[in-house]
Amino acid sequence: MSFVKGHGTQNDFVVLPDLDARLSLQPDAVAALCDRRRGLGADGVLRVTTAGAALAAGVFDRLPDGVAAGDWYMDYRNADGSIAQMCGNGVRVFAHYLKASGLETADEFVVGSLAGPRPVVLHHADADTAEVTVEMGKANRFGTGSAVVGGRSFAGLAVDVGNPHLACVGIDRSDLAALDVGAPVSFDSALFPDGVNIEILTAPVDGAVSMRVHERGVGETRSCGTGTVAATVAALANQGADTGTLAVHIPGGEVTVTITESTSYLRGPSVLVARGELSEVWWNTAHA
Structure with missing residues (x-):
């Protein structure tokens, strides 16, 4: 059972090639693999x-809207084994793997997800590194909310990027660095009945923001692709703008996000770190 380990701005993933979708991805086994x-x-x-x-x-019971049967499909699972609709960093790693493995020869193609089709452009890709732009679709605001992160209360903008986010703008960089983003969080359960990814970020300065994120089902991660899109929407709104481009600095590196009237784009790196074989005995035991 082969695997590849990769990351997009240090948001890391185990890639499992399974073209016939025969693997059983039970939550307990996925959680064990991610441990x-x-x-x-x-x-x-x-x-x-x-x-x-x-x-x-x-x-799934039916194809996601806009996704064709012949499209590549990124079946994404959180570290706790739960199913997630979308992962922007994951799409970059997924597309990079397809090109590096020879499964895909084009530089532009579509990756399907539960959130719908995600067109990708590979600006560069070799066996180890890539630079990828993902069209992330329209990011929709759906109100305002609040959350407690690291013992502090934050107000933020609710943004749907195929998955739910609460992006909170205004912390300064020193306080952001000291904040315990990995601690248990609380939030508006009425606004986010299925949980939420929470971004804490600085206000834009010279076209850039700094951000940290608490991902639902995971905790703090070094980066979150959809989170950087939500953060950019909130940061632009903080300046009275609906569209624009910002550099987003996360603990794992930097990405560039562009928001237009009709869609959004995420550009950043992908790294394939290792290739190997999972023990069949271990995998079967993890399913027991």
Whole structure:
């Protein structure tokens, strides 16, 4: 059972090639695989398959809107084994893997997800590194909310990027660095009944913001692709703008996000770190 380990701005994933979607990704097994002591360790798992194969295997009951049966499909699982609609950093790593492995020869193609189709452009890709732009779709605001992170209360903008976010603008850089983002969080459960990813970020200065994120089902991660999009929407709104481009600095590096009237774009790096084989005995035991 082969795997690849990769990351996008240090948001790391185990990539599982499974073109026929035959693997059983039970939550307990995914959680064990993502555990940094008893498994390989990762923020999530990316199953590589096609939308048609995933449909036939019962991964979902119908194709996601806008996704064709022949499209590549990123079946993304959080570190706790739960299913997630979308992951911007994961799409970059997924697309990089397809090109590096020879499964895809084009530099522009579509990656399907539960949140819909995500067109990608590979500006550069080799066996180890890539630079990828993902069209992330329209980011929609749906109100304001509040959360407690690291013992501090924050108000923020609710943003749907195919998954829910609360982006809170205004902390200064020194306080952001000291904040315990990994601590348990609380938030408006009425506004976010299925949980929420929470971004804490500085106001824009010279076209850039700094951000940290608490991802639902994971905790603090070094980066969150959809989170950088939500953060950019909130940072622009903080300046009275609906569109624009910002550099977003996260603990794992830097990405560039562009918001237009109709869609959004995320550009950043991908790194494929290792390739190997999972023990079948270990995998079967993890499912027990």
